[in-house]
Amino acid sequence: MATPEFSNSSLPTLTSAASVLPLPDKYRGAVVEDLQLPPAFSLPRTELISHAIKLAYDRDFSHIPVLGKRRNLLGYVEVAALKKKWEAGEVNPTEKIATCMTKFNRSPRTNPYTIITPDTPLADLESFLKDHIFALITDYQRKFVLGVATSQDLESFVSRRGI
Template sequence: MTDLMAHPVQPQEVSSSLDQPFQSKWVERYRGATVEDLDPPAALSLTPSDSISLALMSAFERDYTHLTVVDSATRALLGYIAIPKLQALLEAGKVRPEDEVRTAMVRFRRRANKYRVITMDTPLEELEAFFAGAHTDGQPQDFAVITDERRRFVLGVATVEDLEEFVKRRPA
C-alpha cells in the first residue's frame, strides 16, 4: 500500500463535515460484508529491538506496506512501521539498516487519541468511515490494525487499497 496524500482542509470544513454522519460511497456493494470478507493476510509483527533490515526484508517477502510493532514480552501493540516512510528515512540517511525498529516506528499514543477497535466482524461501512477520518477528527487513515474484540491479539492489517479491491471484485 502507498501513503495517501490528504488534501488540505480548512478547519471550518472539518467541523462541518464532522457534524454530518458519514456517507459511504460503496454501501450498496458491501451488502453486509465485514472485514473478514476482505480476507486480510495475517499480521506480521516485529519488536522494537528488531533491525530495520529485518523489517524491510519481511515486508518485501510478503508485499506488506505496514508492519505492526509489539512488545516482545506482552505482545501488546506499541505502534507500526510504514515501509514507504522507512525507505525515505533510509534514503535520507536518517536511519541505517542495522538500527533498531524503535528508531523509525510510529508509536500509538493510547491516551492522546481515541482508539477505534477494528475486528474481523467490523462492517465494511465502518472500516470505510475509519479510513475517511470519520472516527479520527477528520484525519484520513490509510490502514487499520485488525485485532480481537479485547485488543489482545493483532490479527492483521487492512488497507484502503484492500477495500478498493474488494469493491472492484464485488458485482454492483
C-alpha cells in the same frame, strides 16, 4: 366468479415503491472477515531496520505493527517512509525499528481508539479509513493483531465483487 376491479389510483407504481427503498450498500452487508486479508505479522521493537524492510517487501506489507516485550502494541512502521530514510542515509540499517516507529497515543481522552474486529461492517471500516492510513484488525479481546486493512483493500474488494 367475478373478477375484482382495481382503479389505477389503488395500484402502487414502480416509481413510488422505488423511492421508498434505500440505495443498495456497495458492500452488501460484508464484514472485515470478507476482505480475506493475509495474516498480519508484527515485529518486536528490537528488530533491525534492514530485516524489517526485507520482511515487509517479502510479504507485500506497507505498514508493520511493532510490539513490546509483552507483545503489546507500541506503534507501527510505515515501510515506504522507512525505506526512503534508509536510502537517504537518515537511518542506519542496523538500528532497531523502535528508533523510527510511529508510536500510538495511548491516552483515551485525547485520542480515543476504534475497535475493529473481523465482524466489523465494511461500511464502518470505510468510515474509519477516511481519517486513518490503515486499520489494525484485532481479535475480540484485543490481544492479537489479525490483519492490517487499508483503503486499497476495500477498493480491491469492491472490484472483485463487480459492484
